[in-house]
Amino acid sequence: xxxxxxxxxxxxxxxxxxxxxxxxxxxxxxxxxxxxxxxxxxxxxxxxxxxxxxxxxxxxxxxxxxxxxxxxxxxxxxxxxxxxxxxxxxxxxxxxxxxxxxxxxxxxxxxxxxxxxxxxxxxxxxxxxxxxxxxxxxxxxxxxxxxxxxxxxxxxxxxxxxxxxxxxxxxxxxxxxxxxxxxxxxxxxxxxxxxxxxxxxxxxxxxxxxxxxx
Numbered sequence: 001x002x003x004x005x006x007x008x009x010x011x012x013x014x015x016x017x018x019x020x021x022x023x024x025x026x027x028x029x030x031x032x033x034x035x036x037x038x039x040x041x042x043x044x045x046x047x048x049x050x051x052x053x054x055x056x057x058x059x060x061x062x063x064x065x066x067x068x069x070x071x072x073x074x075x076x077x078x079x080x081x082x083x084x085x086x087x088x089x090x091x092x093x094x095x096x097x098x099x100x101x102x103x104x105x106x107x108x109x110x111x112x113x114x115x116x117x118x119x120x121x122x123x124x125x126x127x128x129x130x131x132x133x134x135x136x137x138x139x140x141x142x143x144x145x146x147x148x149x150x151x152x153x154x155x156x157x158x159x160x161x162x163x164x165x166x167x168x169x170x171x172x173x174x175x176x177x178x179x180x181x182x183x184x185x186x187x188x189x190x191x192x193x194x195x196x197x198x199x200x201x202x203x204x205x206x207x208x209x210x211x212x213x214x
Contacts, residue, residue: 003059004029009045010037016045016063016073026051026079030088032059036073038066044073044093044101055079055107058086065095072101072127083107085119093127100152106132106159113140121145124179128152132159137185138168148176156183 001023009017016036026049028034036045044063049055055078063073072093077083083105093101103123110133112120123129124145129152131137137156145154154175158165167185175181 001026002029003027003032003034005032007032007034008036009047010035010062011039011042013039013041015042015066015070018045019047019049021049023051024053025056026054027056028059028061030058030086033062034059035062037062037064038070038073040067041069042066043070043098044095046073047075049077051079051081051083053079053081055083056086057084058088060090060092061103062090062092063101064092065098065101067096069097071095071098074102074104075127076104076106078104078106080108083110085116087116087119089119089123091123091127100126100128100150102130103127104130104132106130106134106157109133109135109138111138111140112143117141117143124148124152124154124175125150128155130155130157132157133165134158134160134162135164136166136168138170139173140170142171142174144172144174145176145179146174149178150176151178151180153180153182155181156185158184158186 016038057077061075065072072095091103165185166187168189170191
């Protein structure tokens with residue numbers, strides 16, 4: 001599946017609709033616009049793009065809540081084999097009068113490095129972000145959204161909930177004062193010099209759960 005134009009399930013007055021993309025390989029280009037926005041009143045819709053092998057994502061995805069009432073929706077950009085996110089990718093599940101929605105990305109393994117970290121940081125400004133994987137999530141660079149004032153959540157998630165996720169942190173995670181970091185993993189590896197702000201609890205348990213102190 002190749003998307004380079006407009007795919008819309010947005011509404012003028014009510015909740016956004018549902019868009020489902022599925023194929024072995026899914027490519028959305030920089031000119032792609034995929035929307036399931038609510039209108040005046042209603043919740044943002046659902047955009048689900050799941051590639052069996054490879055997902056390559058660029059362009060704009062939006063599932064915003066209504067301008068007067070309604071929460072943001074859910075956007076998933078996944079690939080069961082691998083996922084690539086372009087620096088042009090924009091994801092927006094914000095809600096003017098409701099709760100922000102969620103962006104989920106869940107390949108088997110996910111690596112965030114200096115080439116793509118900016119994309120993930122930017123999306124936390126307009127969506128809660130679930131970094132989900134079934135095998136491992138690796139952060140090889142600093143993740144810094146300290147300038148953002150929203151209360152969105154960054155979640156390191158065990159995608160298949162089998163208790164076998166490994167999280168490797170080689171950089172510093174510094175979120176905005178109102179933002180939240182949560183996650184679950186069987187193993188959390190911190191290299192020398194890495195830092196998770198606010199004393200996040202990463203003590204191993206049967207399935208380690210970590211969250212900022214309340």
